[in-house]
Amino acid sequence: MDSLTLGILIAAAIIAGFLLIVARRGKAAGPADLPSPRQEAAARLEPRPARNADPETRFIESPKRKQYRLLNDSEQELYHRLCEAVPNLRVFAQVGVAQLALARGRQEAQRLNRMAGRGVDFVICDEDFSIVAAIELAWPTSAQETDNSEEVKRVALQSLGVPLIVFRPNKLPEADTISREIADAILRRKRLEAERA
Template sequence: MDLLIVAILLATAILAFVLVRGRDRYTPGGKGGQSLMPPMARSRTQKWAQSTIETEPKTRFVESAKRKQYRLLNDAEQILFHRLCEAMPNMRVFAQVGVAQLAQLRGRQEARRLKQMLGRGVDFVICGADFAIVAAIELAWPTDEGSENSPEEQKRQALQSLGIPLIVYRPNDLPDADTLSREVASAIVRRNRLEADHGQAVCS
């Protein structure tokens, strides 16, 4: 009886060992020897991704050139703007106003007459507290063209026909606040004269 029990236990142990051994051999990467299951082939996607990582150089972040800050007024124009505000605290100062826009304020007829001034503008327009136009101010370098054909003179004549006096300054010779105050006061006198002449021309 004892021998029978021992034989059964021994057979059970041998069977368990065989089963465990066989399971490891059929498991990919199993212990106790090489697996009978063939290793899974890598997909093309995985292989391509690995080769890309190995062959491609490291990504470099190239710093793009910084764009120049866009400004409505350049340095000289900014200085003149602040001096105009200082010289005439009760006036309104507007920058970069088109001549055609000023003509449009006079009506369609004036706008058609000065259509060749489309795209031309003045650096500053001075208005009173009631936004009535007093004068136009331009910063410009002298040109080699004849005085009658120069862009500055063409602009002056166009504005004068609208009853707006034009004051021109050079960027390298900016006036101080006191000079601006006197010259704008003189421009107001000219503006009233031009407005009177313009009214007479319309009536006639």
């Protein structure tokens, strides 16, 4: 036998052995068994379990992803109390200060452009959608930080003629107290409007 024939027989034996091994595993070798490029990409994106990592340092994936909500639990509680306190008024959530300034006109919006990105948790409006008051729900932090942040917002809103009421999530008032606060805000608003005129 020449060397070419011998090489072909050895190659055939190797291929036959490979096919026999694949057949024993219950899989047929073929292009259908290969993962598609999309499957390969998805496999790369799947999180892999950490090997020999300390349990304290591993990321723990929650079994169920939290649903995205516009308002957190404290804000939802305050929203419901606001609706109960002032049933004849409109309550809007997550309103930007820049939007409130724009309601006053372009000059006011340009003057308060530094407030872009800042907002208030709630805005209370009359039935004709005139703004009555802004409501902020803020956790107490260091006294200086809270005073500065709230004061900047308060001054900006006051320049627009909008009184700011601040509530603390850990001390939410009852609906009747909120109603009195908003009644006071209506009086302050009228005073601020008179000063602007």
